[in-house]
Amino acid sequence: LAKTTQPISMDSYEGQEVNITCSHNNIATNDYITWYQQFPSQGPRFIIQGYKTKVTNEVASLFIPADRKSSTLSLPRVSLSDTAVYYCLVGDTDAGKSTFGDGTTLTVKP
């Protein structure tokens, strides 16, 4: 399983764009990159998933360079409610194999 490395924590202010980068140097050909968000006392919630280039949904964008050894989750104009832990997962989704790391704790300040 591909190991991921994320910053332990990040701080931001309301209205700013936040970029969280995840390193996954040994990503395999069949691996997808998935990001989850977790609030206290809740289970993780799917945010976005991609394989290559750029993916955008109503919540976030995911940027994946050509070598796929890293990925960046971009949250536009964060608010206080975006304060949470963000997990990057890399794995072969067809095999149901992907592993959570310890995530990045994002704190949005007023």
Next chain:
Amino acid sequence: EAGVVQSPRYKIIEKKQPVAFWCNPISGHNTLYWYRQNLGQGPELLIRYENEEAVDDSQLPKDRFSAERLKGVDSTLKIQPAELGDSAVYLCASSSRQGAPDTQYFGPGTRLTVL
């Protein structure tokens, strides 16, 4: 659409006692996961089911943990006997082959405290 349901939400027991957690996945989801999450860490997979078959239980401590998913729907995770180190949040998730690959939907978890 109802989400993943787990019960109980909280459980406090003394060490050496048994405990069981119940999970009802999203209707139609064939894949069910049990995770354990320690404070300040990411979820750790314990077992994964495809329908009623446990296809990955390599991280399940089989001396004291057991799980079942009869009829491929609800699932129960049991610990017997519980140890102090088992205090954690136990998360259940489910997924379907439809939609984004391996998108897991999580329940709220059961917070276990072993005294």
